Every structure is written in structure tokens, then in C-alpha cells.
Amino acid sequence: MIRTSALRETPTLVGKSVCLVPLGPEHTDAYFAAGLDEEVRRLKGAHGHLTYEQARQWCESRAGRSDRLDLAILAPGDGRYLGELSVYAVSPENETAGYRIALSAIEFTGRGLGKEATQLVLEYAFDRIGLHRVWLYVYAFNMRAIAVYRSCGFHVEGRLRDSLLWEGRRHDALLMAVLRGGYERS
Numbered sequence: 659m660i661r662t663s664a665l666r667e668t669p670t671l672v673g674k675s676v677c678l679v680p681l682g683p684e685h686t687d688a689y690f691a692a693g694l695d696e697e698v699r700r701l702k703g704a705h706g707h708l709t710y711e712q713a714r715q716w717c718e719s720r721a722g723r724s725d726r727l728d729l730a731i732l733a734p735g736d737g738r739y740l741g742e743l744s745v746y747a748v749s750p751e752n753e754t755a756g757y758r759i760a761l762s763a764i765e766f767t768g769r770g771l772g773k774e775a776t777q778l779v780l781e782y783a784f785d786r787i788g789l790h791r792v793w794l795y796v797y798a799f800n801m802r803a804i805a806v807y808r809s810c811g812f813h814v815e816g817r818l819r820d821s822l823l824w825e826g827r828r829h830d831a832l833l834m835a836v837l838r839g840g841y842e843r844s
């Protein structure tokens with residue numbers, strides 16, 4: 659069984675270029691603004707965006723959730739908000755969970771931040787929570803994301819054909835997963 663205390667006590671995880679802290683009300687403005695970024699929305703396949711009030715409610719309600727992890731990605735130096743990630747759909751019986759990550763703007767991508775954040779969270783997911791399997795969905799056109807997930811030990815397990823209809827074109831999604839022991843420690 660997994661250690662549910664490791665989900666209740668939301669951690670702060672500190673790396674070289676990112677610091678992961680519990681997502682909370684203080685991140686509302688940045689979280690809302692990130693949802694408006696057109697290119698990030700395309701990569702996530704998000705057709706709409708949250709209203710400010712929905713973003714506020716989401717950030718405020720995270721502390722009360724002991725069944726998932728929602729972390730803000732901050733710059734260690736100045737605390738600048740860089741994005742957020744979640745470990746969700748946790749199945750304690752199966753020791754599995756889903757993972758998602760989004761940096762808040764394209765200017766933050768390609769600098770190794772996503773890889774470092776993913777490595778930090780996988781280490782926590784496997785070593786502290788005690789998960790066996792972490793899975794995710796990614797659109798097949800998102801080569802940067804796929805490269806990061808592969809380099810962290812994820813393997814493609816399946817293809818969900820024509821999952822996304824974006825500006826008149828259909829795109830496949832990939833199911834990827836990493837098992838405990840199969841991930842790259844930082």
C-alpha cells in the first residue's frame with residue numbers, strides 16, 4: 659500500500675533550478691494568467707480557460723485535498739512562478755497515479771525546468787508515496803514534452819487516435835507511463 663501521509667503532508671521539493679511548493683491562494687494571479695497563454699493552451703489541448711474566480715477557487719481548495727498533489731513550480735532564487743504540476747487520480751489499491759505538468763509560458767520552456775521538476779516529483783512519488791506506476795497523456799505533436807518524459811523513464815504504451823480536434827485538425831494522444839525503478843534519478 660502507498661503512504662497516504664505523503665499525500666496529506668504536501669511537500670516542498672527543492673532542486674537546482676526549480677522549487678516545488680504546495681499550490682495555494684497566493685498563486686491565483688499567476689495560475690490564472692498562465693491559463694490565458696495561447697501556445698501553452700495549444701500544447702495542453704485546452705479549448706477554454708478558467709475564469710479568475712474558478713482559478714481562485716482551484717488554488718484555494720488545493721490545501722484541503724489529501725488524495726492528490728498539486729504543486730507550484732517556482733524559481734528558487736526569487737520565487738517567481740514558473741508553472742504547476744499535479745499527481746492525481748491516485749489509486750492506493752493499485753499504487754498508481756496520473757501526472758501532468760505545465761510551465762506557465764513558452765519563455766520558460768527548453769531550459770531544463772520541466773525535466774528537473776518531473777524528476778523531483780517522480781522521486782517523491784516512488785520513494786515517499788510508494789507508488790508503483792505513474793502515467794500521463796501527451797499529444798503526439800508535443801515533441802518537447804515527449805522528449806522530457808522519455809528522458810525521465812516514461813515509455814509510450816498506447817495511442818489514442820484522433821483524441822483532439824484543434825482548429826479543424828485531429829491529433830492523436832499518447833499514453834505514457836513509468837514504473838518504479840524505471841525512472842532516472844537526478
Ligand SMILES: CC(C)(COP(=O)(O)OP(=O)(O)OC[C@H]1O[C@@H](n2cnc3c(N)ncnc32)[C@H](O)[C@@H]1OP(=O)(O)O)[C@@H](O)C(=O)NCCC(=O)NCCS
Binds near residue numbers: 773
Ligand atoms: C512539457 C514541458 C513541461 C517540458 O519542460 P521543459 O522545461 O520545456 O523541457 P526541458 O527543457 O526540461 O527539456 C526539453 C527536452 O526536449 C527536447 N526537445 C525540445 N524540442 C524538441 C523537439 N521538437 N523534438 C524533440 N525533442 C525536443 C530538448 O532537446 C530537451 O531534451 P534534452 O534535455 O535531452 O536536451 C514544458 O515545455 C511545458 O510545460 N510546456 C507547455 C505545456 C505542455 O506542453 N505541457 C505538457 C502537456 S502533456
